[in-house]
Amino acid sequence: MTERKKVRFLSGEHECAAWHYPGTNNACLIMAGGTAVTKEPGTDLFAARFQDAGFHVLAFDHRRFGESGGRPRQVVRIGEQLADWRAAIAFAATLEGVDADRLAAWGFSLAGGHMFPVAEQNPRLAAAVAQTPLADGLAAARAAARHQRPMAMLRFTVRGLLDAAGALIGRSPLLVPLDGEPGTVALLTTPDSRDGDRALNSGNRHRDWQQAVAARAGLRITMYRPGRRASRVACPILVVACEQDQSVLFETGARAAERAPRGELVRLPGGHYAPFLAAHEQAVDAEVAFLRRHLLDQPLDRSLSRSGRRS
Structure with a gap:
């Protein structure tokens, strides 16, 4: 049975909830899920495997989601x-048994896109893993439009604008489902987005997970292009991209991996959620091997990990 305990840490004025999985080596992996995906559906499957491989894991909810404030x-x-x-x-570096110079970050989908600015802005990271990352929101939105009907796109846009306007006067968010069939008002209507519940919530294990997000998220995510930061990522970064991904696109993730000075690319068959489904073993094997290689099997260049560049 997986051993873990609930912990909390402050981010600004808010408290974030997390699971700490204690490891047997001194490296720690910090994890979070994609858009509105909380820590249990978003990380449980991988966190348990990383812990089995000896790593500490800190899996958290972003503020405004799940158990966070x-x-x-x-x-x-x-x-x-x-x-x-x-x-x-910063909190992971304080956990008992963790070497603050042996930290890595892991995210998928939207959080996978976060890996590029996160790795750029946090030079204490020794490595990062971007799994099926949203590297270019604009390109993903254009591709996703092919799987939506014009009137539904218009209704979604109007709802997003109303939600954004309502936020200015303190109204409650106007929510949309994370996925839906073409013609419905949902964040994604791509064919592979429909695998989300099967991949992340098989058997309805996570009954408290609210699979909806404020409609304004669609407007913000469309303009988010974190893959452009890849060329400024100093640490090794592994991009796991799926060749038939219709939700965030294989090509944009692959280009980000190519631009990163120490980028590595793993190509997997399947759609956006394949690493949670048929390609799970391939994804885990590649990620564990990458993490062992960069966190455990070689001495760290501490001047690089602390400053973000070689002295």
């Missing part, structure tokens, strides 16, 4: 989430 709920604010990552990394 912050209101209004279900609202994605990119800057806040990046601040939560900084706080989580």
